Amino acid sequence: MTFDEMTAAVSAKLVATFERRDRDLSSERNKKNSHAVKAGASGSSRALLMIVDLFKSEISDRAGIVSEQLRETSRAVGLQPIPDLEAQLRGYVETTMDAQHASLRANMVGNPPFKGTTLQNQSMIAQTTSQFDEVSKTARDGVLADMALLASEIQSAASNKVGRGDMHVNINAPVGILQTGDFASASQSITVTPDAAAEVVRALEVLEIAVSALTETAINRDELKAIIGECKAELAKDAPNKTRLSALLYGVAGTVQTTAALKPAYETFRTALSAIGIPLP
Structure with missing residues (x-):
């Protein structure tokens, strides 16, 4: 075909x-x-x-x-x-x-x-x-x-x-995010346990607070807050839509990862995402 x-x-x-x-x-x-x-x-x-x-x-x-x-x-x-x-x-x-x-x-x-x-x-x-x-x-x-x-x-x-297990692919995710995989998409390989979901929610809240504290930023706070809200809503479900969740989380990462003042919050976020199978640089 x-x-x-x-x-x-x-x-x-x-x-x-x-x-x-x-x-x-x-x-x-x-x-x-x-x-x-x-x-x-x-x-x-x-x-x-x-x-x-x-x-x-x-x-x-x-x-x-x-x-x-x-x-x-x-x-x-x-x-x-x-x-x-x-x-x-x-x-x-x-x-x-x-x-x-x-x-x-x-x-x-x-x-x-x-x-x-x-x-x-x-x-x-x-x-x-x-x-x-x-x-x-x-x-x-x-x-x-x-x-x-x-x-x-x-x-x-x-x-x-x-x-x-040896594949390393640089794909066009937001702001050059790197994904690695075992012949599986990020959306299909993530595993969201209740504990991991709670950790990601906490990391999202840390990011939200850190962004709010910035005195000068090109980040649209309202838009980021809306995306974070969507992430939390998906994580609260008994069976999250993995494709949607991974897209939203990559969107958050792509928005904040290049802002130097957010590095500590981003590291917390990156660690939390690794627990559900989403690698970030």
């Missing part, structure tokens, strides 16, 4: 999956809007945040689905190395995720809480919409990182030049 045939098969699966999720999303969105109307708070900040959180979760979940479908289908058809495989996977992911971002964003901003006209509402709308965009970008970057690793795995397996 050619690459184009493989991605056509993936696209067919994604269309069916996303159509079903669109229906579920519409139902959940309507419930939240109805609840806000009954409470007399359809234009409130709380109603706005509930809708935005719903769509942030959805775009992250869809990123995980894209990654999983590409991996599963490539294994099923025995995809072979081709010139520029990573670039072709990247192009497919960017096109697919950009389309999902645009569709979900348009759906999100069409909800009643986004119709507020006061300056306070407009400011809140701009802020939360930006948070959605950032979460979407982080999710897409996570899929791109996984596809870079997949392309390397396919090439290595075909050439039979790299033994198990």
Whole structure:
């Protein structure tokens, strides 16, 4: 099967999956809007945040689905190395995720809480919409990182030049994050025990405090806080979505790792992530 045939098969699966999720999303969105109307708070900040959180979760979940479908289908058809495989996977992911971002964003901003006209509402709308965009970008970057690793795995397996446990791959994760692997993606190899999850949450809180204490920084504190919140929410689940979680955690790492003043907090974060199988430089 050619690459184009493989991605056509993936696209067919994604269309069916996303159509079903669109229906579920519409139902959940309507419930939240109805609840806000009954409470007399359809234009409130709380109603706005509930809708935005719903769509942030959805775009992250869809990123995980894209990654999983590409991996599963490539294994099923025995995809072979081709010139520029990573670039072709990247192009497919960017096109697919950009389309999902645009569709979900348009759906999100069409909800009643986004119709507020006061300056306070407009400011809140701009802020939360930006948070959605950032979460979407982080999710897409996570899929791109996984596809870079997949392309390397396919090439290595075909050439039979790299033994198990000896692969070291520099992939296009945020800000040059290095991943190593045993022919497995970071999202598939992480193990989140309750103790490890608690350690990661504590490390995230240390990072959040450290960033808040900075007097001057190029880091967008609100966006970082939103991503950290998404990480905590995923870690609190009985069965976290590993693809989504790894993408979010890499997003946090990529945001803070080059800031010298955050080095102690970053080291704590790096140690915590190593406990669940996510290596950071």
